[in-house]
Amino acid sequence: MHEADLVANTVKAWLGNPISRSLLRWVSKRTDKGSKLESALKKYIGEQEKLSFQEKLAYAIVKLALNKGSESFGVSKEQLVESLRNPMVRRGITNVLEGIGHYGVQRPQTTAAPFLIVWNFTKQCNLKCKHCYENAGPKPAPDELTTEEAKKAIDDFKSAGVVALSFSGGEPLARKDFLEVTKYAADKEFYVSVASNGTLITKTAAQKMREAGVQYVEISLDGFEETHDKFRGIPGAWKRAVEGIKNCVEAGLDTGVATTATHYNLKEIPKLVEFIENDLHAKRFIVFNFIPVNRGKEIADQDLTPKEREELLDFLYSKLIDNNRKLDAFSTAPQYAVTSYKFALGPVVATHFTNRAASEMLKGRTKSLTEFIGGCGAGRLYCGMEPNGDIVPCVFIPIKVGNIREQSLVKIWRESTVLKQIRNRDAFKGCGECEYKYICGGCRARAYAYFNDLQGPDPGCSINQKYWEKIAKSNEHSKFKIASSESIPRGIKCPLFLRQPINFQNFLNMASSAVLKLEIE
Ligand code: SF4
Numbered sequence: 391m392h393e394a395d396l397v398a399n400t401v402k403a404w405l406g407n408p409i410s411r412s413l414l415r416w417v418s419k420r421t422d423k424g425s426k427l428e429s430a431l432k433k434y435i436g437e438q439e440k441l442s443f444q445e446k447l448a449y450a451i452v453k454l455a456l457n458k459g460s461e462s463f464g465v466s467k468e469q470l471v472e473s474l475r476n477p478m479v480r481r482g483i484t485n486v487l488e489g490i491g492h493y494g495v496q497r498p499q500t501t502a503a504p505f506l507i508v509w510n511f512t513k514q515c516n517l518k519c520k521h522c523y524e525n526a527g528p529k530p531a532p533d534e535l536t537t538e539e540a541k542k543a544i545d546d547f548k549s550a551g552v553v554a555l556s557f558s559g560g561e562p563l564a565r566k567d568f569l570e571v572t573k574y575a576a577d578k579e580f581y582v583s584v585a586s587n588g589t590l591i592t593k594t595a596a597q598k599m600r601e602a603g604v605q606y607v608e609i610s611l612d613g614f615e616e617t618h619d620k621f622r623g624i625p626g627a628w629k630r631a632v633e634g635i636k637n638c639v640e641a642g643l644d645t646g647v648a649t650t651a652t653h654y655n656l657k658e659i660p661k662l663v664e665f666i667e668n669d670l671h672a673k674r675f676i677v678f679n680f681i682p683v684n685r686g687k688e689i690a691d692q693d694l695t696p697k698e699r700e701e702l703l704d705f706l707y708s709k710l711i712d713n714n715r716k717l718d719a720f721s722t723a724p725q726y727a728v729t730s731y732k733f734a735l736g737p738v739v740a741t742h743f744t745n746r747a748a749s750e751m752l753k754g755r756t757k758s759l760t761e762f763i764g765g766c767g768a769g770r771l772y773c774g775m776e777p778n779g780d781i782v783p784c785v786f787i788p789i790k791v792g793n794i795r796e797q798s799l800v801k802i803w804r805e806s807t808v809l810k811q812i813r814n815r816d817a818f819k820g821c822g823e824c825e826y827k828y829i830c831g832g833c834r835a836r837a838y839a840y841f842n843d844l845q846g847p848d849p850g851c852s853i854n855q856k857y858w859e860k861i862a863k864s865n866e867h868s869k870f871k872i873a874s875s876e877s878i879p880r881g882i883k884c885p886l887f888l889r890q891p892i893n894f895q896n897f898l899n900m901a902s903s904a905v906l907k908l909e910i911e
């Protein structure tokens with residue numbers, strides 16, 4: 391067994407051991423006053439002075455585990471203390487450990503509460519995009535959460551242990567209380583990001599977002615001007631989105647550009663990458679997987695074939711590992727985790743939840759690590775919330791599993807049978823038989839959209855080619871009209887030299903710290 395895998399598996403064995411797991415479960419169990427684990431972590435960095443008897447006991451256990459962990463994996467105590475000073479890191483660690491305490495060590499792991507919630511803040515939008523998964527329109531929905539309810543939801547998310555909130559829509563800036571609510575979330579120490587069409591982000595708006603505590607803004611560009619405006623349904627949308635991106639960069643916000651890849655824009659993507667990096671100076675380019683839900687159903691024939699998706703992911707990864715580039719290229723397609731796993735060089739990609747620092751941390755990947763993160767995070771590390779407080783496994787899966795007005799997030803997260811179904815990868819059709827099922831798992835939203843089955847195959851992957859062909863063959867009877875693999879000219883090719891056999895030997899040293907971060911923290 392490779393040394394890095396040995397380290398990961400030893401930690402797993404430790405956490406999987408019934409005695410240490412019971413200890414962990416006890417330490418991570420919340421009391422009326424909050425989390426003992428969080429108090430212990432605060433004490434460890436010298437921030438919490440007075441501890442109750444139970445908290446003292448928890449602190450002794452946590453101290454032992456952290457000291458042992460840092461010793462074994464070559465991370466100094468100072469380094470550990472430094473990263474623990476960040477409240478988001480502490481909340482994240484507590485969430486993961488509490489998840490291990492509650493669910494045991496899993497492949498892939500489920501956290502105690504979603505790490506990330508994507509909040510469709512409103513149904514209101516000033517554009518008319520062809521692929522809109524929210525069926526957004528000019529007016530908000532009549533039952534959207536009020537400002538007070540929104541703040542109450544944030545309080546509930548905090549006590550559950552959620553780390554990051556992403557405000558999406560519709561167009562989140564269309565709501566008048568957008569800045570008030572994002573500021574409230576940032577003040578509660580959430581990592582706050584915003585997904586926007588960019589058209590309302592003036593210089594002043596960008597500055598105000600920064601002041602409110604927004605840390606990351608992601609603006610959609612679906613190609614160059616003609617393609618984008620056609621896709622978004624409003625002339626001038628491209629120019630305003632580009633202005634919005636520039637305004638965010640100028641205001642010092644961490645800025646990314648998102649593109650939903652379809653046949654409309656596939657061939658523009660290489661040039662778009664250059665434009666985003668050199669002209670817009672955004673830090674991140676993320677390709678969204680197209681999912682035929684709501685208005686997107688009408689353009690299912692524009693979905694990429696499995697082969698095209700694979701080539702696109704190879705292309706993106708070749709950009710990501712190119713050290714001469716300032717731009718990081720990612721994709722929400724869970725198969726991107728497999729792409730990164732197959733390459734000899736470079737970092738592992740955790741699809742939706744990643745950034746450059748996280749990927750670098752995961753350099754020197756091992757199967758255990760990639761299986762811990764596990765590609766699609768729906769219902770496991772992440773969930774969505776609709777404008778009216780409905781909780782959904784993913785914003786692209788229109789199945790209500792609860793409502794935040796009626797139940798706590800933790801109750802929904804722990805008890806929903808739909809979420810339990812999504813977490814059980816062994817029961818998946820197609821993907822369940824794949825060697826990458828714990829690394830990727832396939833997009834559950836695509837399985838549901840195409841087969842009406844959350845445990846169905848993701849037909850967007852070349853390993854599931856037969857399912858893609860099945861849909862293509864039944865085109866005349868199906869609500870979906872997709873392209874067969876043969877009928878579409880190839881889009882993007884990845885340089886052949888990048889396709890090398892896996893070689894973990896180069897990454898031994900990096901792996902040990904990554905194991906510590908993921909498995910202990
Ligand atoms: S078959 Fe499913 S799990 Fe395997 S790589 Fe393809 S999409 Fe992922």
Ligand code: SF4
Nearest residue numbers: 766768784833834835
């Ligand atoms: S179902 Fe999973 S892979 Fe698909 S969009 Fe949602 S989180 Fe991403």
